[in-house]
Amino acid sequence: MTEFDPKEIKNSKRIFKSATPKYTQDWYIKWVASIFVLFAMSIRGVEGMQIYDLYFSLVGISLWLIVAIMWKDRALILLNGVGLMFLINNLVRTLAGV
Numbered sequence: 001m002t003e004f005d006p007k008e009i010k011n012s013k014r015i016f017k018s019a020t021p022k023y024t025q026d027w028y029i030k031w032v033a034s035i036f037v038l039f040a041m042s043i044r045g046v047e048g049m050q051i052y053d054l055y056f057s058l059v060g061i062s063l064w065l066i067v068a069i070m071w072k073d074r075a076l077i078l079l080n081g082v083g084l085m086f087l088i089n090n091l092v093r094t095l096a097g098v
Contacts, residue, residue, distance in 0.1 A: 030067045036060030054091045061087060 004012075021027065037060035043049040061083045068076030 026067050026070045029063050029070075033060045033063030033067065036063065051094060054087060054094060058084070058087050058091065 036056050040053045040056035040060060043056070044053050061080050065077065065080035065084055068080050
């Protein structure tokens with residue numbers, strides 16, 4: 001990997017600079033959450049796997065809600081909070097056979 005001078009990084013428009021810090025607690029949580037959500041989406045249309053989709057989605061969205069709260073991002077809190085309520089509702093209906 002090429003090491004860049006701090007002045008070069010600051011003034012470059014070609015060097016990618018991440019907006020969020022790396023290897024912090026929220027960084028790990030958001031990546032684990034993203035993996036759960038992506039895995040849930042990958043099995044969403046597979047017959048007989050809907051319950052696993054719900055479980056993986058619940059974990060992923062719950063973790064993203066934690067990240068949103070850590071970031072104090074109201075839009076993400078709303079999105080993931082409401083999404084979590086929808087998923088819990090679907091899980092309860094599925095388990096109740098409704």
